[in-house]
Amino acid sequence: MNTEPQVIVIGAGPVGQSAALLLARWGIQVLVLDRRPGRDAGGSRSICQQRDVLDVWAAVGAGKVAEEGLTWTTARTYYRDRELFSWSFEREGPMPPFVNISQARTEQILDEAIAGQPLIEVRWNHEATRLTQDASGVTVHCGQRLLRAPYVLVCAGARAQQVRQSLGVTFDGETFDDQFLICDIKADLPGWESERRFYFDPIWNPGRQVLIHPCPGGTFRIDWQIAPDFIPTKTDISRKIRQIIGERPYELIWHSTYRFHSRIASRMRVGRVLLAGDCAHLVAPFGARGLNSGVPDAENAAWKLAFVLNGWAGDGLLESYHAERHAAARENLEVTAATMRFIAPRSVEERMHRRAVLEGGLVAEIDSGRFAEPYWYVDSPLTTPEPTRPFTGRPPKGALCPPAPGVILPDASIPGGRLREFCRDGFLVLLGDMCDSSLFVQVLGKVTTAPLAVRGLAEMDGTGSLTERLGAGPEEAWVIRPDSHIAAIIPHAGPESVAAALSRAMGGSPDMTP
Ligand SMILES: Cc1cc2nc3c(=O)[nH]c(=O)nc-3n(C[C@H](O)[C@H](O)[C@H](O)COP(=O)(O)OP(=O)(O)OC[C@H]3O[C@@H](n4cnc5c(N)ncnc54)[C@H](O)[C@@H]3O)c2cc1C
DSSP states (O other): OOSOOSEEEEOOSHHHHHHHHHHHHTTOOEEEEOSSSSOOOOOOOOOEEEHHHHHHHHHTTOTHHHHHSEEOOEEEEEETTEEEEEEEOOOOSSSOSEEEOOHHHHHHHHHHHHHTOTTEEEESSOOOOEEEEOSSOEEEEETTEEEEESEEEEOOOTTOHHHHHHTTOOEEEEEEEEEEEEEEEEEOOTTOTTEEEEEESOTTSTTSEEEEEEEGGGEEEEEEEEOTTOOOOHHHHHHHHHHHHTTOOEEEEEEEEEEEEEEEESOSEETTEEEOGGGTEEOOSTTSOSHHHHHHHHHHHHHHHHHHHTTSSOTHHHHHHHHHHHHHHHHHHHHHHHHHHHHSOOSHHHHHHHHHHHHTTOGGGOOSOOOOOOOOOTTOTTOOOOTTSOOOOSOSTTOOOOOOTTSBOOOOEETTEEHHHHHTTSEEEEEOTTSOHHHHHHHHHHHOOSOEEEEEHHHHOSSSHHHHHHTOOTTOEEEEOTTSBEEEEESSOOHHHHHHHHHHHTTOOGGGOO
């Protein structure tokens, strides 16, 4: 890269990789810096990836994550040796609800996509120590080396303390006492290949939990909650595995112990710098809300940075990054903190509650993790509320939210492809049958220079199922953002009301009044 990059991404972990690919997809020149000497494939960490994240990766040339990942559909929860309940994910669109794949493999696939993207340069051995900024850009201090770009996206993970400090950002929260021992084993366990199993108090781990996830290639992730001071030896690990799988042969591929954290950055935007992924929020992994929320951070940041850099929106759009993704992080903290209170109770009352609930089989109160889902930008400054289409609140586990302003658009087949794929290149206005498309095209074409497609719903609805799925009326207009979130549903739409909703969804650029 001979010219100054438009965005510097700090950190080549999966969030930084995703961000770089998404920015490049918008035609933005990106420089990625990482303090490590190169990619190390050690450790599997994240394994459960959610459908909307898989969709993002497919859009940036990393569709192999979904293809190679192992699809599982049923989550079973046990108390001792008794199954308490199970539930399955609602299916929608071509992407599986969840796949399991090791983070190491995901990073490899993302690296392959980066290698084929001329707009991205990756420099290893570059540790960012400090950021300074002025009216025209940000300087990244890597020791004596100084690098500069108009905007910086920090994806430097949990340990980015120095960088956060240089921005005046705090990272408040807590660290849980209990440890977790995590092993990836290869074994033949018939019947376990498509189910997640969660055991409360099994005889092989009394008073604590065990979680088992199937992964590709006949591997399984086993996760034991262990005492705070326990340092497992090889013999302990082998004994623990044998207690679960008996005398079957197995190969231990990887193991590690972790302590989990619950932390959030005080700000996710500081001027020209945005923070994403683990460097902005850390949650316990029950519910797989770590990387599955880091990638939506990257997606949210990428389209907004692209809009600002291309002059399609004003700087104010970037503040909505903080508003939207900080709210998503707070939701994730709330959900995972409740799970941790149930899984690892700290007070006598919490312990008694857990015991009473499990012994009584009070299914509705058992919390073995709520799986990652796209956040609902219902209260976002970019969303135009519509009282006749209220947000109905957190949906039941595994279910999808009914479409409403702020909620992500359901995916659907359209002539020549998928609705979600079509959305990614700009804003989309979907019009009911009674709306005169040509009039809307004429007016809206004058109010923004941003990429915008105006389409009749009937035209997009190959099978008739889209209108039905949306419950869209003939006089309605739906304004959809590039990340597929619904910005507005306007019941009796006219070009002016749609223009106002579009303006709001782009951060209220002053040049967009019709
Ligand atoms: C046991 C375990 C299981 C998990 N399971 C799941 C799961 O199933 N699903 C899920 O969604 N999430 C899961 N997670 C969370 C997931 O692993 C993280 O959310 C994810 O790795 C975050 O990615 P990141 O890119 O933000 O940070 P990281 O992966 O930490 O990457 C940060 C990068 O920045 C670099 N860096 C750091 N500081 C600097 C600096 N100053 N300058 C330059 N470079 C720097 C680092 O070298 C690194 O490459 C799990 C985590 C654990 C520990």
